[in-house]
Amino acid sequence: MKELYNIVFEEEIPKYIQIANYIKKLIDGKKIKDGEKLPTIRALTDMLEVNKVTIVNAYKKLKSDGYAYQKVGSGTYAKKREVISLFNREYSKIIKSLTLERLEEVIDFTGETNSEVYFPVAEFKDVLNEVLDRDGANALIAKEALGYENLRETINKSFWDEELDIKNLLIVSGAQQGIDIASKAIVNINDNVIVEKPTYGGAISVFKWRRANIFEVALEEDGIDLIAFEEILKKNKISCFFTMSYFHNPTGISYSKEKKLKILELAKKYDFYIIEDDYLSELIYDNNIIHEPFKKLDKYDRVIYIKSFSKIFLPGIRLGYMVTPTSFNEIIQRSKINTDITTSSLMQRALELYISKGYWKENIDFQREEYIKKYKLMKSLIENELNDYIRYIDPKGGLYFYLEIKNKNITSKELFYKLKKRGVYITPGSIFFKDSVDGDYYFRISFSQTSEEKIIKGFKVIREELS
Structure with missing residues (x-):
């Protein structure tokens, strides 16, 4: 363990900051694993030949920066800093790049808000x-x-x-x-x-x-x-x-x-x-x-x-x-x-x-009547066109369906890229989990931004790719 904490101190920077930054690098580099117990204050004091207050302050900084947590009576433990996955970043960039002109050309099943055509x-x-x-x-x-x-x-x-x-x-x-x-x-x-x-x-x-x-x-x-x-x-x-x-x-x-x-x-x-x-x-x-x-x-x-x-x-x-x-x-x-x-x-x-x-109530009543048509159409297509490939729970409201790929022969990320090439956009399930791998076989499709004609066309493409 002593070899791991081989710090060469610089004179200009406080030692507790140098120690905290060094341990951060060990955690980010996976040399210290997430949840691994850090050395006791006394042990690290002896290893680095510094005073106890320096180690106490270093551990405080690690905790305040989100790199460590404390269990009462047990000690201080490493905490891997959470970062947004590369796919989530790329997905966000792709969806943001869909301009109004591009939306006319593609089938967008990613929307989370109501369509502007329903707003008076x-x-x-x-x-x-x-x-x-x-x-x-x-x-x-x-x-x-x-x-x-x-x-x-x-x-x-x-x-x-x-x-x-x-x-x-x-x-x-x-x-x-x-x-x-x-x-x-x-x-x-x-x-x-x-x-x-x-x-x-x-x-x-x-x-x-x-x-x-x-x-x-x-x-x-x-x-x-x-x-x-x-x-x-x-x-x-x-x-x-x-x-x-x-x-x-x-x-x-x-x-x-x-x-x-x-x-x-x-x-x-x-x-x-x-x-x-x-x-x-x-x-x-x-x-x-x-x-x-x-x-x-x-x-x-x-x-x-x-x-x-x-x-x-x-x-x-x-x-x-x-x-x-x-x-x-x-x-x-x-x-x-x-x-x-x-x-x-x-x-x-x-x-x-x-x-x-x-006006609010009138508009909501109007939207509900319009969206229920799309909801029924999409539900029918799921049950008749995709029944062999997906499972789902009927939401009975809202603007989207959440689908699970049955046979696990393709991940939702892979499906996303295949559909994107054909001008159809879905939301992979990984976007909605703390650890993106958990959503590999789920995806969300929304009907809020899409016409009934495009919904039918889009489902044909999804069926072809799933089969």
Whole structure:
């Protein structure tokens, strides 16, 4: 072991920094394995012939930089720094390169938001003009850190039957910012968080950035595996659980009421918080699914609720809202202010008027009628064209299907590249896992950005490549 820690010190740099940087290189170079116990403070003090405080400070720096964690009474352990996989980077670059002109030529099954053809531009333009006529310059320059008060009141009235305390509601720039703000408030370096397996890649990125220890729990047809979930809770102090309660991204699964109630009880029992991203719950196609998010059932004040208007309304307006537990009000509001001070006043006022005039409900009803046609078409094609090659769970809502390749003769990454050559784009499952290899035989296909004609054509190509 002494040969491994062969450090030649430089005079200009503090020794504890040199030691920390040296151990980082050993971890990155896999000479020290992830989870391997580091030498005791006394042992490393003797090996390097430095004082005890130097080693203590070096280990503190390793922990603060996300390269080590401590087990009480056991010692300090190496932690491999999480990095985004090369494929994830390449996939992101490829999808971002699809310009509007290119989208006309290809079949895009990767979309996560509604199609612009379903957005009433003329109607929203009238609302914007009405806001400018009514509020003048205030519509452009007014700054309200927690969000436009009338919008917050309208959200409470229109979506929550005035059940919320408006002090707990703040406007954010979409769900991603909401997750980021919540994590800054409740997740510190080396804290433990639980996510669903698979889950939204943006959430994984946030928790990795916070240098959190991420535990994954597999999904069943009505939510996470509760037995595996509680086993983690028994053995580890958990800060939060991130969940997408309706039409989960990417699986399309929605939680049963029974599981939601049980998880809320566990949150109280084991003292953790739930970050709930209520994703696409407006697009329910089955009357047996009732919209009753965790927050609605939360009698313990354990849920940080996040809702984006961008996914279902118009991505370009970048608006959403959070409902926070009273105990976290101050810290979450401070985190929001430190992030961007304020969100577009004009768009907030326009959205408030759009909702209060009843246009929001009309547009959502229209979208639901249009999307259910594509949902039924895609479901039919899956069952009739791909039945020999894939398995799936019917989401009964949302904008996509999550498919598992049955015979494992091709990975979803390989399928992605084959389809790309033929102008068809899918989302490989690896994007949604902490460790990308876990999603090798899954892929997501969305119908939000694709016409019915292109859906039929695209499925023919997918069938040919799978066969």
